Amino acid sequence: MSRIPATFERLARDQRKALIPYLTAGFPFADITPELMHAMVEAGADVIELGVPFSDPMADGPVIQKAGEKALTFGVGLAQVLDMVRAFRQRDTKTPVVLMGYANPVERYELAHGAGSFARDAAAAGVDGVLIVDYPPEECEAFAAQLKVHGLDLIFLLAPTSTDQRIQQVARIASGYVYYVSLKGVTGAGHLDTAAVEEALPRIRRHVKIPVGVGFGIRDAGTARAIGRVADAVVIGTKVIQVVEDQPREHVAVALSDFLQSIRTALDSNTP
Numbered sequence: 001m002s003r004i005p006a007t008f009e010r011l012a013r014d015q016r017k018a019l020i021p022y023l024t025a026g027f028p029f030a031d032i033t034p035e036l037m038h039a040m041v042e043a044g045a046d047v048i049e050l051g052v053p054f055s056d057p058m059a060d061g062p063v064i065q066k067a068g069e070k071a072l073t074f075g076v077g078l079a080q081v082l083d084m085v086r087a088f089r090q091r092d093t094k095t096p097v098v099l100m101g102y103a104n105p106v107e108r109y110e111l112a113h114g115a116g117s118f119a120r121d122a123a124a125a126g127v128d129g130v131l132i133v134d135y136p137p138e139e140c141e142a143f144a145a146q147l148k149v150h151g152l153d154l155i156f157l158l159a160p161t162s163t164d165q166r167i168q169q170v171a172r173i174a175s176g177y178v179y180y181v182s183l184k185g186v187t188g189a190g191h192l193d194t195a196a197v198e199e200a201l202p203r204i205r206r207h208v209k210i211p212v213g214v215g216f217g218i219r220d221a222g223t224a225r226a227i228g229r230v231a232d233a234v235v236i237g238t239k240v241i242q243v244v245e246d247q248p249r250e251h252v253a254v255a256l257s258d259f260l261q262s263i264r265t266a267l268d269s270n271t272p
Helices: 004-013 033-042 062-073 078-089 103-113 117-125 141-149 164-173 194-205 221-228 238-244 249-268
Strands: 018-024 048-051 097-101 129-132 178-181 212-215 233-236
Touching: 004 018, 018 033, 018 062, 018 212, 018 238, 018 249, 033 048, 033 078, 033 249, 048 062, 048 078, 062 238, 078 097, 078 103, 078 117, 103 117, 117 141, 164 194, 178 194, 194 212, 194 221, 221 233, 221 249, 233 238, 233 249, 238 249
Parallel strands: 018 048, 018 233, 048 097, 097 129, 178 212, 212 233
Antiparallel strands: none
């Protein structure tokens, strides 16, 4: 069983909201990812989303695209990402890790290692959940079943344009949590409208009974605090990449930790 449900149950008991930072694996340095994952946890992260580098990331904005391109030049692919999770698990056996990416690397991995190998190897490495951007719910029931056999959650995106029918489809298959994309467009785009998010979540929760995280457009403590009042989790990706992208190696973990601590403090300020 994945670590995700227990994490959200603990947070709910404590009346706290989950902080879920996203980091592209292998960025900004090829071998720094496990170190940064530990820094995230120490700064207050509850779940880590680890991006699998891919050459054609259609839902990613320019900041995350650039991070993925750099990781690819270092030779970081899905096999290397699983190695990073294994390294992280040597010291941390509690924090959930979600792989976020696209179908192509998963399908290439299975061509190389055999049918069903991705779910098997991800679970063995210590992964808890998978979010495949271009796997729609109506086309991946078999994949969801494979993940379930190995105790992995399948996480889906919902958007302002999602119909009730799509929300119901996601609710039927999703586990762990659902990721609500608060903006139309790619990651890092636009201005976050917290009132619109607050209006959208009740419609989603009529169908979705697992936690709902909100991401895209959360850049600072103020927006995190506002979203944390209505969502079960706050997901931050583009800003995390921006925080670390130009740092010298010896300052990367410190800069990341300082930023996430400010978000954690903001989220906890909502706790009664």
